[in-house]
Amino acid sequence: QVQLVQSGAEVKKPGASVKVSCKASGYTFTSYGISWVRQAPGQGLEWMGWISAYNGNTNYAQKLQGRVTMTTDTSTSTAYMELRSLRSDDTAVYYCARDRGLTGRYDYWGQGTLVTVSS
Amino acid sequence: SSELTQDPAVSVALGQTVRITCQGDSLRSYYASWYQQKPGQAPVLVIYGKNNRPSGIPDRFSGSSSGNTASLTITGAQAEDEADYYCNSRDSSGNLVVFGGGTKLTVL
Numbered sequence: 311q312v313q314l315v316q317s318g319a320e321v322k323k324p325g326a327s328v329k330v331s332c333k334a335s336g337y338t339f340t341s342y343g344i345s346w347v348r349q350a351p352g353q354g355l356e357w358m359g360w361i362s363a364y365n366g367n368t369n370y371a372q373k374l375q376g377r378v379t380m381t382t383d384t385s386t387s388t389a390y391m392e393l394r395s396l397r398s399d400d401t402a403v404y405y406c407a408r409d410r411g412l413t414g415r416y417d418y419w420g421q422g423t424l425v426t427v428s429s
Numbered sequence: 430s431s432e433l434t435q436d437p438a439v440s441v442a443l444g445q446t447v448r449i450t451c452q453g454d455s456l457r458s459y460y461a462s463w464y465q466q467k468p469g470q471a472p473v474l475v476i477y478g479k480n481n482r483p484s485g486i487p488d489r490f491s492g493s494s495s496g497n498t499a500s501l502t503i504t505g506a507q508a509e510d511e512a513d514y515y516c517n518s519r520d521s522s523g524n525l526v527v528f529g530g531g532t533k534l535t536v537l
Contacts, residue, residue: 345526347472347528354513354515354528354529354530354531355464355466355472355515355517355528355531356528357517357525357526357527357528360526369524369525371525372525405471405472412519412524412526413462413477413519414459414461414462414517414518414519414526415462415474415477415478416462416464416472416474417474417477417483419471419472419473420471421471422471
């Protein structure tokens with residue numbers, strides 16, 4: 311069965327970086343992409359970006375350009391999302407989701423990773 | 430601000446039909462996907478494409494689209510359908526994805 315398992319919760323200080331992992335299983339990793347979506351406390355879903363696991367191509371949300379990097383390791387079927395220069399408003403649950411090709415159709419989601427940014 | 434607009438809250442009587450809408454220019458070119466999210470849980474895909482349900486989603490959920498508006502209809506709403514619902518699609522450029530602000534559905 312398809313599973314996306316994310317790394318554990320993180321607490322970071324403003325200005326620091328965080329790297330969240332998303333390990334995929336149960337399907338051919340390189341046949342799909344991975345999108346990252348975050349949700350601040352009590353707020354809606356926000357699309358962060360997408361990476362093709364086939365060739366590493368990325369598309370990032372404009373507001374995060376320059377601060378976010380998405381990568382994949384096909385040898386371990388793992389996707390990563392690194393966010394730099396953290397601010398308090400980056401506090402959110404971060405989700406990875408399987409997406410065949412920047413379609414917005416996310417049929418499987420990770421369990422979410424809470425990232426708290428606090429001094 | 431989101432490029433997809435949803436009503437913040439909608440209510441429906443148990444067993445009745447409710448329509449949740451999503452408006453945006455990109456919907457003239459791209460289909461919306463719809464997600465259900467319950468407190469403390471990851472979103473779940475309920476509708477995608479023209480009107481497709483993933484395996485395991487009850488057939489009381491259906492989707493439609495006209496012009497710049499996509500709709501999610503729940504026919505015979507159940508108590509367990511009370512949740513937040515989000516639409517998304519590619520944006521007008523086709524290079525990004527956007528989510529609507531979400532609709533909180535209350536089943537009375």
